[in-house]
Amino acid sequence: MAAPSDFIRNIIKEDVESGKNNGAVITRFPPEPNGYLHMGHAKSICLNFGIAEENRDGICNLRFDDTNPAKENAEYVEAIKSDVKWLGFDLKDRIYYASDYFDKLYECAIKLIKKDKAYVCNLNSEQIREYRGTLTAPGKNSPYRNRSIEENLALFELMKNGEIKEGEAVLRAKIDMNSPNLNMRDPVIYRIKHEPHYRTGKRWHIYPMYDFTHCLSDSFENITHSLCTLEFEDHRPLYDWLLDELKAVRHPKQIEFARLNLTYTVLSKRKLNMLVADNFVSGWDDPRMPTISGIRRRGYTSASIKDFCARIGVAKRDSVVDLALLEHCIREELNNTAKRVMAVINPIKVLIDNYPEEKIEYFDFPYHPIDEAFGFRKVPFSKELYIEREDFMENPPKKFFRLAPGKEVRLRYAYFIKCEDVVYDANGEIKEIHCVYDPKTYGGSALDGRKVKGTIHWVSAKHAISAEVRLYNNLFTTPNPEDKKSITDFRDCINPNSLVIVESAKLEPSLASALPEEKYQFERLGYFCADLADSKEGAPVFNRTAPLKDTWAKIQKQRLNS
RNA sequence: UGGGGGAUCGUCUAACGGUAGGACGACGGGUUCUGGUUCCGUUAAUCCAGGUUCGAAUCCUGGUCCCUCAGCCA
Numbered sequence A: 001m002a003a004p005s006d007f008i009r010n011i012i013k014e015d016v017e018s019g020k021n022n023g024a025v026i027t028r029f030p031p032e033p034n035g036y037l038h039m040g041h042a043k044s045i046c047l048n049f050g051i052a053e054e055n056r057d058g059i060c061n062l063r064f065d066d067t068n069p070a071k072e073n074a075e076y077v078e079a080i081k082s083d084v085k086w087l088g089f090d091l092k093d094r095i096y097y098a099s100d101y102f103d104k105l106y107e108c109a110i111k112l113i114k115k116d117k118a119y120v121c122n123l124n125s126e127q128i129r130e131y132r133g134t135l136t137a138p139g140k141n142s143p144y145r146n147r148s149i150e151e152n153l154a155l156f157e158l159m160k161n162g163e164i165k166e167g168e169a170v171l172r173a174k175i176d177m178n179s180p181n182l183n184m185r186d187p188v189i190y191r192i193k194h195e196p197h198y199r200t201g202k203r204w205h206i207y208p209m210y211d212f213t214h215c216l217s218d219s220f221e222n223i224t225h226s227l228c229t230l231e232f233e234d235h236r237p238l239y240d241w242l243l244d245e246l247k248a249v250r251h252p253k254q255i256e257f258a259r260l261n262l263t264y265t266v267l268s269k270r271k272l273n274m275l276v277a278d279n280f281v282s283g284w285d286d287p288r289m290p291t292i293s294g295i296r297r298r299g300y301t302s303a304s305i306k307d308f309c310a311r312i313g314v315a316k317r318d319s320v321v322d323l324a325l326l327e328h329c330i331r332e333e334l335n336n337t338a339k340r341v342m343a344v345i346n347p348i349k350v351l352i353d354n355y356p357e358e359k360i361e362y363f364d365f366p367y368h369p370i371d372e373a374f375g376f377r378k379v380p381f382s383k384e385l386y387i388e389r390e391d392f393m394e395n396p397p398k399k400f401f402r403l404a405p406g407k408e409v410r411l412r413y414a415y416f417i418k419c420e421d422v423v424y425d426a427n428g429e430i431k432e433i434h435c436v437y438d439p440k441t442y443g444g445s446a447l448d449g450r451k452v453k454g455t456i457h458w459v460s461a462k463h464a465i466s467a468e469v470r471l472y473n474n475l476f477t478t479p480n481p482e483d484k485k486s487i488t489d490f491r492d493c494i495n496p497n498s499l500v501i502v503e504s505a506k507l508e509p510s511l512a513s514a515l516p517e518e519k520y521q522f523e524r525l526g527y528f529c530a531d532l533a534d535s536k537e538g539a540p541v542f543n544r545t546a547p548l549k550d551t552w553a554k555i556q557k558q559r560l561n562s
Numbered sequence B: 001u002g003g004g005g006g007a008u009c010g011u012c013u014a015a016c017g018g019u020a021g022g023a024c025g026a027c028g029g030g031u032u033c034u035g036g037u038u039c040c041g042u043u044a045a046u047c048c049a050g051g052u053u054c055g056a057a058u059c060c061u062g063g064u065c066c067c068u069c070a071g072c073c074a
Helices: A007-017 A039-054 A074-087 A098-114 A125-132 A149-160 A210-220 A230-245 A269-277 A292-298 A302-312 A323-337 A439-444 A509-513 A551-561
Strands: A026-029 A059-064 A095-097 A118-121 A170-173 A188-192 A206-208 A225-229 A253-257 A339-341 A347-352 A361-366 A376-381 A384-388 A408-411 A416-424 A430-438 A458-460 A465-472 A499-507 A519-522 A526-530 A541-547
Touching: A007 A039, A007 A225, A007 A253, A026 A039, A026 A225, A039 A059, A039 A074, A039 A225, A039 A292, A039 A302, A059 A074, A059 A098, A074 A292, A074 A302, A095 A098, A098 A118, A098 A149, A098 A170, A098 A188, A098 A206, A098 A210, A118 A149, A149 A188, A149 A206, A170 A230, A188 A210, A210 A225, A210 A230, A225 A230, A230 A253, A292 A302, A292 A541, A302 A323, A323 A519, A323 A526, A323 A541, A376 A458, A376 A509, A408 A439, A430 A439, A465 A509, A499 A509, A519 A541
Parallel strands: A026 A059, A059 A095, A225 A253, A339 A519, A347 A430, A465 A541
Antiparallel strands: A118 A170, A170 A188, A188 A206, A347 A384, A361 A376, A384 A458, A408 A416, A416 A430, A465 A499, A519 A526, A526 A541
16 A cells, blocks of 8 residues: 555655654654543554654654543553554553653743743632633733742642642643633643542642643653644644743644544544443443444454555544445455355245255355365255345345245355245244255256356254344434534434344354454355454354445335335 | 634545546446455536636635634543
């Protein structure tokens, strides 16, 4: 694949060529450990780590932006590390924590106070908001703005020692209450939180804010290019102001790009957290979730995610990427890598009337239609079979190529069969379909050159294993559940059929040995993956990763619409 | 009616004053023991109005629309 190119890579290329930073390229991926990583993060990871890989001696750090002890914990840290590793980027032990910089950051705050560029403010949060002004009205100076450096130092010391209550004091940068950019109206850079931190314990009673922490952490790590999403564009002046005032040796360049949006899903940690907390899904790794761990459990591979990220590109304009593109990426990969097997999800019984009662034939079927390197497996054939309910119609429309009274089809790789009779139960439901087979079509082709239009999949009833199969559909019914104009609460759009559990699908016996995370194509149905958590050898559980494209379904839909 | 951004096929994204290209989707067809794959083809875009220029998606002027900022979240 051609090397990716986008406006950020172009900027970096120019910087390297002009000798900026001595040609170094150091990026970072800075998640807050307050939730699991999702596809939006995957975009950022592929960008930051990708750029590092593409440049000679390029480096990308994983840095936990853990300055809010109320929301962060070690479980999230572990989950994030594992997701980044699974995506296949080499961390080289370059794992950092903003919390490791608390001492250095504190020193920077002192320095700022000594420069008379920061002050302790005793306005409460409501007052701070009032003094800040509005989008159109300027703010006004805090009455505490002109405290002496000594007083500020003393007060900040008290804050640090836990001697002031939460909410009663903050440290603010002294910038400009008249700035049209709200972020420059004396932003809070430290607040009091009498809350233990998952890494630093009870050592601190004050915690630095994002704006203060981020630019300095970037600088400490010698980051050259600090890539973030569009909403931080307004923060760039503050990012630069802090580094300038503190005379930082390293002054990274912040560049903003548009965050990822995907149709039929939500990509905000807050919303995903709500789905988990309110049990709309089973957890962060529910296969319906657009989290890295969810999508992995669904059966997506890291290669397909990287491919997707390369295809969507990086730009500044807001965009919503079609989920179909993600599906395309996984189908393309699995088409080349997944073993083909047969499974019947919605079984209906077929009896081959002219097949001997006790006879069992074992066929050697290929795991892949053209590539023999995939190997072969034994598949039993007998008088009683299951086929897919949807593959039989009593009164078929014109273009139905499957089984119907009087019609002949091919059982994949096995025999031609012809439907002779249909037997009903007391409720008028089909109980079984009676067919005859043509022994001269052994292996699935007729010696006389006779053709059949349809080939259907099947399993031997006696030999089939029963297993749970989970059919996943879009989590939301609308393409854009995050659209504020048309939707008041994204939860109103949750798809009630996002998960359909098939308790006992009938699988060919070879599938009994499927290993967790092993990927298959169930012929004519879709790509399936043995569940990471619930699948056991001998007792598999399968998740549908993506259905195969289905032009027959499309034809039917068109018929309905016309 | 403050500031900061953005507008190119249905969607995503190229083109950096010189043929508006690619991918996904959709549609049509060939091949096929998966109505899959594959192959071929079709569809379809520069927000608007002026200007500069031999030539404008690109430069200038003026509009329009969209996103974003008033956490002691990140």
